Each structure stands twice: as structure tokens, then as C-alpha cells.
Amino acid sequence: MSSVLSDVPRGGTWLSRWEPENTAFWATTGSRLAWRTLTITTLNLVMAFMAWFLVSALVVRLPQIGFKFTPTQLFWLAAMPGLAGGTLRLVHMFLTPMLGTRLVVTVSTLSLLVPLVGWFYAVQDPGTPYSVLLLLAFLAGLGGGNFSSFMPSTSLFFPKRLQGTALAIQAGIGNFGVSVVQFVTPWIIGFALLGGSALLGDPQTMTKGGVQSQVYLQNAAAVMLPFVVVFGISAWLLLKSVPIKANFAQQFDIFRSRHTWSMTSLYIMTFGAFSGLSATFPLLIKQIYGSFPGAPDPLAWAFWGPLVGSAARVVAGPLSDRLGGARVTHWAALGMLGATLxxxxxxxxxxxxxxxxxxxxxxVMFFFAGIGNASTFKQMPMLFEPRQAGGVIGFTGAIAAYGPFLFGMLFAGSFASLQSATPVFYGLAAFFAFNVVLNWWMYARRGAANPC
Structure with a gap:
């Protein structure tokens, strides 16, 4: 650590000393600051996930207020935040060791204002070009990118014995942002904010089941704006940065390890499925069951998936610290396989x-995906030293964040060519079965070379 500290600039952002594995340091100084940092960054991560999945909550309403889009176009809109989120995470994974927690969290949170303001105005005009909505959907992926700098930051703040718990709390509560935006949207669009202030726009006429009503779809974005501002400013005022630095080139050493690639596959299975199904669940309900008389409102049900998965992730963190990440991942993967079939x-x-x-x-699939999301993040810090573990967490999170894009494309193609989602689920089952074997052989079996 001392060699690292000598290269670290002093000042208001960087801590001069950080030794979480030192019991005395942790008890007197480290614990308080680490948990405060976890609280602030987690609140910011909730807003990031809400912005990232805003499109999934809006897309099923757009045809009801006059937008003329095909099912394939709607799946593309739901998929674009995933494409952006995964791509931006590939950038974010390098940022914390270069710029520090304080600057990264502040700037990335305040950047969410761009897609939120854009969607606020776009949904008020059914004549908004589809290309503009695609761009705004892509920009919503700014929220998805944040995960791959926030989580590596958290891994640096905590000792290994607590990283499963800390990472599960942050990611699990952050993931609640998905269910929050899907749950709040149907309610918040039903009335005028601020007593019908002209500043917040006019209502739209929504036609659903032959019944017309007045809604304010822009409220879904408007209600997030003050929270983003307050949480972003709070991050600047209250956060510090751990004195572990590495330039861009130095961080590429993680790609020489086979564990980087195996853990990426496992995290695609868990978070890729969680994020992909969270983004497409409303449209799946609409496409599979929406043609029957008395069809259910997709948003009345879809939020339960990410809610269950997020709650499971929080609970599974301490469980993974106690039982071992690989063992918990094994049972989570088997549960996902059974649920998919x-x-x-x-x-x-x-x-x-x-x-x-x-x-x-x-x-059930969301539940076991949430369990696996937590247990895989327990495995990574056990396989790598702290800075590398942060990089692997960022990289695996980046690749798995393509889940909404990949799932959106798979379901769009399957419905367009075969009028069914079944082939996609069979493909998922095969992928999950592969990962059951991979995790068991490398990490969970008795006598494994790298039990974790």
C-alpha cells in the first residue's frame, strides 16, 4: 500500500490512508467512513437504475397516448438502454482508480439529468420522431453505466470478510430502482404535479381498453429530477476517494486471468438475466397475454420481478459471506435452470x-437470479487482489449490462419470425446449464483448485 500512497495526490478528495484489513484501523476509522460511503453511493445507484429502466416503464404506454410504433420498434426502444449501459460500463470500469469515488459518483449522477429532461419533453408530443426516442433511450443507459464504477469503489472500501454483504446491499438496493420506476410510473402519471403547474406540461389522452383518461406521462421523469440533483451534490460534499490508483493500461492485467472470463459468464447468467428480463417483462406480458379479453396491465405485474430479485440479492450477500459464494451460486444456477424450463x-x-x-x-427465476447476483460478487474479491477485483466487478457488470439489449433483440426476433418467446427461453436454459457445470467444476466441487 505504501508504494501506492506515494503516488497519490493529497487534498480534499483523496484519503491519505486506507487499510480496511487492519482491524484497529477498521474499528477506529474505516468502518464509519465505509458505511457512510456505501449509503451515499447506494442512494445514487438507485437513481441510476431508475433512469436506466425508465424506458421499460414508459414504452408500454406510448401507443396508448398516440405514438404509432410496431411491437418490434417498442422492443428496440426497451433494448437501447441496455446497449448503452453495457457500452458505458466498459468505460466506467476504469474510472474509479483513475479519478476517484467522489468525482465519478458526482458527475455520473448529475449526467442523468440529460435523459430525464429529454424524456420529460418527448412524451408530451406524440409526433416526436422515433429516431429522437431511440437516442433518448440510448442516453437512459447513462444510468446503467454507473454500476461499473460504483461497485468497484465499494469493493475498495470494505475488508474481504464483509465484501459479500456490502456489495449485495449496494447492488440489491440499487436494483430496487428498477421495480420502483415500474411501480411508481402508473401511479405518478395519473395526476398533475404541483397543482397542474404549466411548467410541468399538459396532460395526454390515454386510450386503454376503449376507455379514455387523462395522464401526465412526463411525470415519470419529472419526479426523479430533484432527487438526482440532491444526491449528486451530496456525493460531492460527503464522499472521499480510496488511495488506490492505476492508469488505463495497468488495469488491463485482469484479462490475463481465466477467472475473469469464467466469472463474466456466471454474471451474465445472473445479472444479464435479471436486467434483460426486467426490461422486457412488461412487453412479454403484453405480447403473450395481451390479446385475451380482460388482459392484465403489464405494469401492474412487471415490477414484482425486479423487486423479488433485488430483495433476494440483499439477503444473499450475508449468506454468501457465511457459506461461500461458489456454493450459493451453484444452487442459484440450478434454480434459474428449473424456473426457465x-x-x-x-x-x-x-x-x-x-x-x-x-x-x-x-x-422464481428473478429470485434465483438475485441470489446469484450476490454470490458471484462474493466470489470475485476472493479470486483477485483489491484493485483487480474492482476491475473484474466492473467488467463483468459491463458485459452483463447488455442484458436488456440482448433480451430485447432476442424476443423481438423470436416474436417477429416465430410469434413465440419459447425458443428464447430454451436458449436461456441451455446457457444456464452450461454455467452450472462451469461453476461447479472451477469453484464449487470438492477439490476445486480455486474454491471461493
């Missing part, structure tokens, strides 16, 4: 009677 029997219904079972199967 169950869902394949429910994706070509003849009526609404199978809808409750479809939702149940999806929720």
Missing part, C-alpha cells in the same frame, strides 16, 4: 388461466 410450458397460452403460473415462474 417451467416458463417454457407457459409461453403459448390459450387463455388467461395460465397467467398466474407464468408470473410465478418468472418470479
Amino acid at each position: 417451467w416458463v417454457t410450458t407457459l409461453t403459448q397460452p390459450t387463455g388467461l388461466e395460465s397467467f398466474p403460473m407464468f408470473v410465478a415462474g418468472m418470479l
Whole structure:
């Protein structure tokens, strides 16, 4: 650590000393600052996930207020934040050791104002060009990028014995932003904010089931704006940066390890599925069950998936610290595989009677994905030294963040060519089975070379 400290600039941003594995230092200084940092960055991460998944909550409403888009175009809109989120995470994974926690969290949070303001205005005009909405959907991915700098930062603040818990708390509560935006949107768009202030725009006429009503779709973005401003400024005022630095080139050493690639596959299985299904769950409900009389409102059900997955992630962190990440990942992967095979029997219904079972199967999949999200993040710090572990966490998070884009494209193609989502779920089952074997052989079996 001393060799690192000598190269670290002193001042208001960088800590002069950080030794979380030192018991005395942790008890007197480290614990308080680490938990404060976790609280602030987690609140900012919630807003990042809300901005990232805002499009998934809006897209099912756009045709109801006059936008003329095909199902394929809607899936593209839902997919674009995932494309941006994954790409931007590949940038974010390098930022914390270069710029520090304080600057990265502040700037990345305040950048969310760009897509939020854009969507605020765009949804008020059904004549907004599709290309503009695609761009705004891509910009919503700014929120997705934040994860791959926030989580590596957290891994630097905590000792290894607590990293499973800390990372699960941050990611799990951050993931709640997905269910929050999907749950709040149907409610918040139903009335005028600030007593119908002209500043917040006029209502739109929504036609649903032949019934018309007045809604304020722009409220979904407007309600986030003050929180983004307050949390972003708070990050600048209250955060510090751990004195572990590396330039861009030095951080590429993680790609020489086979564990980087195996953990990437495992995290694609868990978070890739969580994020991809969170983004497409509303449209899946609409496409599979929306044509039946009395069809359910997708947003009345879709938020349960990310809610269950996020809660499971929080709980599974301490469990992984106690039992070991690889063992928990093994059972999570088996649970995801079983749930996926169950869902394949429910994706070509003849009526609404199978809808409750479809939702149940999806929720089981979300539950085990959340468990695996936590346990894989326990494995990574055990396989790598702190700076490398942060880089691997950032990289795996970046690749898995393509989940919304990949799932959106897979479902769009499957519905367009085969009028069914079933082939996609069969493909997922095969991928999950591969990862069960991969994790068991490398990390979970008795006698594994690298138990973690």
C-alpha cells in the first residue's frame, strides 16, 4: 500500500490512508467512513437504475397516448438502454482508480439529468420522431453505466470478510430502482404535479381498453429530477476517494486471468438475466397475454420481478459471506435452470388461466437470479487482489449490462419470425446449464483448485 500512497495526490478528495484489513484501523476509522460511503453511493445507484429502466416503464404506454410504433420498434426502444449501459460500463470500469469515488459518483449522477429532461419533453408530443426516442433511450443507459464504477469503489472500501454483504446491499438496493420506476410510473402519471403547474406540461389522452383518461406521462421523469440533483451534490460534499490508483493500461492485467472470463459468464447468467428480463417483462406480458379479453396491465405485474430479485440479492450477500459464494451460486444456477424450463410450458397460452403460473415462474427465476447476483460478487474479491477485483466487478457488470439489449433483440426476433418467446427461453436454459457445470467444476466441487 505504501508504494501506492506515494503516488497519490493529497487534498480534499483523496484519503491519505486506507487499510480496511487492519482491524484497529477498521474499528477506529474505516468502518464509519465505509458505511457512510456505501449509503451515499447506494442512494445514487438507485437513481441510476431508475433512469436506466425508465424506458421499460414508459414504452408500454406510448401507443396508448398516440405514438404509432410496431411491437418490434417498442422492443428496440426497451433494448437501447441496455446497449448503452453495457457500452458505458466498459468505460466506467476504469474510472474509479483513475479519478476517484467522489468525482465519478458526482458527475455520473448529475449526467442523468440529460435523459430525464429529454424524456420529460418527448412524451408530451406524440409526433416526436422515433429516431429522437431511440437516442433518448440510448442516453437512459447513462444510468446503467454507473454500476461499473460504483461497485468497484465499494469493493475498495470494505475488508474481504464483509465484501459479500456490502456489495449485495449496494447492488440489491440499487436494483430496487428498477421495480420502483415500474411501480411508481402508473401511479405518478395519473395526476398533475404541483397543482397542474404549466411548467410541468399538459396532460395526454390515454386510450386503454376503449376507455379514455387523462395522464401526465412526463411525470415519470419529472419526479426523479430533484432527487438526482440532491444526491449528486451530496456525493460531492460527503464522499472521499480510496488511495488506490492505476492508469488505463495497468488495469488491463485482469484479462490475463481465466477467472475473469469464467466469472463474466456466471454474471451474465445472473445479472444479464435479471436486467434483460426486467426490461422486457412488461412487453412479454403484453405480447403473450395481451390479446385475451380482460388482459392484465403489464405494469401492474412487471415490477414484482425486479423487486423479488433485488430483495433476494440483499439477503444473499450475508449468506454468501457465511457459506461461500461458489456454493450459493451453484444452487442459484440450478434454480434459474428449473424456473426457465417451467416458463417454457407457459409461453403459448390459450387463455388467461395460465397467467398466474407464468408470473410465478418468472418470479422464481428473478429470485434465483438475485441470489446469484450476490454470490458471484462474493466470489470475485476472493479470486483477485483489491484493485483487480474492482476491475473484474466492473467488467463483468459491463458485459452483463447488455442484458436488456440482448433480451430485447432476442424476443423481438423470436416474436417477429416465430410469434413465440419459447425458443428464447430454451436458449436461456441451455446457457444456464452450461454455467452450472462451469461453476461447479472451477469453484464449487470438492477439490476445486480455486474454491471461493
